[in-house]
Amino acid sequence: MTRRALLVEDDNAIATVIRAGLEAEGFHVDATDTVQGRDDALAGQTYDVMLTDVMLLDGDGIETLGQVRDLYPELPIIILSAQNTLDTAVRATERGAFEYFPKPFDLDEVLRAAVQASNSKGKGGEAPDLPPEGLPLIGRSPAMQEVYRLITRVLNNDLSVLVLGESGTGKELVAEAIHQLGSRKTGPFVAVNAAAIPRELIESELFGHEKGAFTGATARNIGKFEAANGGTLFLDEIGDMPAEAQTRLLRALQSGRIRRVGGSQEIAVDVRVIAATNKDLAPMIADGSFREDLYYRLNVVPIQLPPLRDRATDIEPLAKHFLAVASQEGLPSRVLSAGAVDILASHIWRGNVRELRNVIFRAALLAREDVIDAQALTGLLSDGLDPTAANSEGSVGEAVSQWLARQDFAEGELYHGALAELERPVFQYALSRTNGNQLKAAQLLGINRNTLRKRLQDMDIDPEQFSGG
Structure with a gap:
């Protein structure tokens, strides 16, 4: 059976290119350039996928997607947008988009997503409401568009994220955005800079300690893992973490349990970990100063932040x-x-x-x-x-x-x-x-x-x- 695609795009040149590509992939394509035309087409025909621009001739294509989702819950929707901000990317995800592509986009990627979407025939992810204080990241450059896309992909899961970039590029802002916009936003966001903690104190800082665990430990102290329970723990400059702490961190990530320094009881923690570094970890893995198994545990979803230049x-x-x-x-x-x-x-x-x-x-x-x-x-x-x-x-x-x-x-x-x-x-x-x-x-x-x-x-x-x- 021929698959059907609805293309909603008011730029004739872009619509022509996408239509030709979809037809080459075996789709029958209906096209329109308005919100009203989209609604009329959906009312009269069943589609396997819809590709839609945001700003159309008679309105905002994203704002009305909630209504489309309610009426056609199984229709996969792909957003194509020249409004290249994190706000747009999150709004698209929030309203159930299967995929989001900022313009200019790679046509092959769009076509690949259309085929995948038509095969899945299911709704995309749903993001929570945006925080009232607004979004922490600014920029519409192509380099930032990929960052926004990756952020929207990890909002509704607990996959570990490794943010890579030079000092001053805003790695903590990315972590905050994932937390504020994601499913853990009601939990705490706890940040710790591994480079700023003395080697002899980093395990106590992360996992806490019991009274008397070492000289100066006059009382029990909970660590960052316990403080972040139910929320997000941001481990900045992970490349500066000493080897002993790396081993304990890996164990905590694998088991979801930690043990305070000087303690014997294991404590279950529910924490999403986002790590960051300005170092190239590959040579550190090669010389043994950074654990390879910890790297792969942290680097499930890498997000590369571009330098300002x-x-x-x-x-x-x-x-x-x-x-x-x-x-x-x-x-x-x-x-x-x-x-x-x-x-x-x-x-x-x-x-x-x-x-x-x-x-x-x-x-x-x-x-x-x-x-x-x-x-x-x-x-x-x-x-x-x-x-x-x-x-x-x-x-x-x-x-x-x-x-x-x-x-x-x-x-x-x-x-x-x-x-x-x-x-x-x-x-x-x-x-x-x-x-x-x-x-x-x-x-x-x-x-x-x-x-x-x-x-x-x-x-x-x-x-x-x-x-x-």
Whole structure:
């Protein structure tokens, strides 16, 4: 029997390509470009799959999908959308879509999904209502679309997720989104940074301890696993976890039970684990510093977060979002000039989204005018270094020379003044690389930890702002 597909798409070029592809796969295709046409077609014919755009000529294709689902509960629905936000992806899943594809999409993937959907002849997943505070991720770049798709795939199950990405890309935000939008949103969300906990305390931090388990254990203490019971445990920088703790973590993930340090009783815990790392775990597995079996236990669904340099189109909306957040937190309300947006777009964001946020907050605080222009930003990016110079193919020395030429140091102040300006981004970079871990930052810099602390105090740098996902 010939399978029938209903195509609801108001872009003639896209509709023609999809129709030809579906027909090549053996479908009989009916097409329309309106919500009304969709409803009329569904009322008069039984379909094996429906493919629909979101914004149609006479309305929003997603908003009325609930009615379609109620009337035709077995009809698989594939969403095709140019509204490329996490909101759209979740709305599609929430209303029972079998699959969601942001435009531009891979036609082969769409056709493969249509065949699979017609074979399944069943409804897609259902996501819970969106939280009133909104969604934590911003960006419509193609790289972020894949992130959104993967997030919607894991909302209604407890599969382990491993979030991969450089420091500052927002790994914890992904974990929070999965928790807030998923079936465990009524439970606790507990985050722990493995890189920030001393080796001798990490097992107690994760699994708790009994009174007297070690020197200083004056009372029973529950660990992060127990605190996250019924909810989500986010294990950040999992690559920094010591081998002994890896073994206990693997056992807990396999059995769903933990034992406090110094205790003899096993405690059942119901926890969804999301892990994250900025490290390449493959060489760590090869040299034995990270357990291969733990890796496969955590890496059921990998989500790769792109660095900000690979999603340049997201810089402007992110910057405007951070300006709004800064205003909500009591800083002056500002707007960006077109020149300022160009400067932001051309900058190399080694600290990723976290660095962008810090720059925007500094600009909101220090700008002399309500409109932040290019000149105001140039003095803040890279702590005074010209971003266009930093982006050039010239050496660091050339960039510094260009920056020095624009300064006006008084006689006798050039040496100490220049070193003071250049020292700050070096320390910030070390803290960013080590997620605020002062011991590791000192080791990276090759200085004493006490020296690091003193210099951070002198420069008024808070290492806490570099911790997190």
